[in-house]
Amino acid sequence: MKDKNVIKEDFQKDGYVFLPGFLSEYEVEKIRQNFNRVIDEIVPTMPSNLVMYEDKENPSTLKQLIDIHAYDPFFEDILTNSKFKDLAELFLEERVIGKTLEYFNKPPLVGKPTPPHQDGYYFMLNPSVAITMWMALEPADDENGCVKYVKGSHAKGMRLHGRTKILGFSQEITDFGTDDDMANEVSFPANPGDLLVHHSLTIHRADGNTSISRSRKALGLIYFGESAKEDVKAKVAYQKKLQEERFSES
C-alpha cells in the first residue's frame, strides 16, 4: 500500500481513494463465509426493512442487508475494531463512530443500477464529516456493475436529489449527467479485497448487472466523524418531502 499521507492527500483531492489488496484473499474468504452464515442463520431473524431482495419471492435475488453489525458479533468487530476503522480515523482526522455494516449484491441479470447519489444526502449531517467504504468480495467490472465516482465532486456541494423506485436507494441526483459529471466520471473495476473509500459528498453510481451468471457481492461500511452533528432542520424537511412524495404516488 502507498504511504498513508499520500493516500490521505489523494482522498482529500479526489473525494475517493482506491486501495487494491486492502485485505488478503484469506481475510476476504473469512468475510465471505461469515456473510453466508449470516444469510442462512441471522437474516431470518432480522427485521424485514433491513433485508432487501430484487424479487421478494426469490431468495437468490438478495441484494442488500443493513445494520448487520447489530445482529452479529463477527461483523460488529469488523466495523468497530479493525483496519477499516483506523483508516476512517486517518482520513477524517478525528475519532469516528461505526454507523453501519452492509452487504451489497447485484444478482446476475436482475441486479438493478445504483442511482447517482451523495451519501451525505441520506446522512443529513452538518458538517457532513462521514466516510463510506466499499470492498469487493468478488470481481466487479463494467458488466456486473462496478462503482463509478465523479472525481472532485465532494468539493462542489450537495446536489438536488429526488425519489427513485430503486429499493435501498430511494434518492438520486435529479440533474445527473452534466458535462462536468461525464468528464470526471471514473469506473473502478475491483478484485476481491480491493477497497474503495469515498467522502460523504462524492457522487457515485453503478450500472445494473448485465452478466448472465456473475453476481457482484460487496461489503459496505459507514463511519461518522465525532464532530458530525445531525442536521435536524434538514431531517425534518426530508421527512416532509418523503411524505409528500408518498402521498403524490398513492
Ligand SMILES: O=C(O)CCC(=O)C(=O)O
Ligand atoms: O454497491 C453499490 O452499487 C453502491 C454502494 C453505495 O452506493 C455505497 O456504498 O455508498
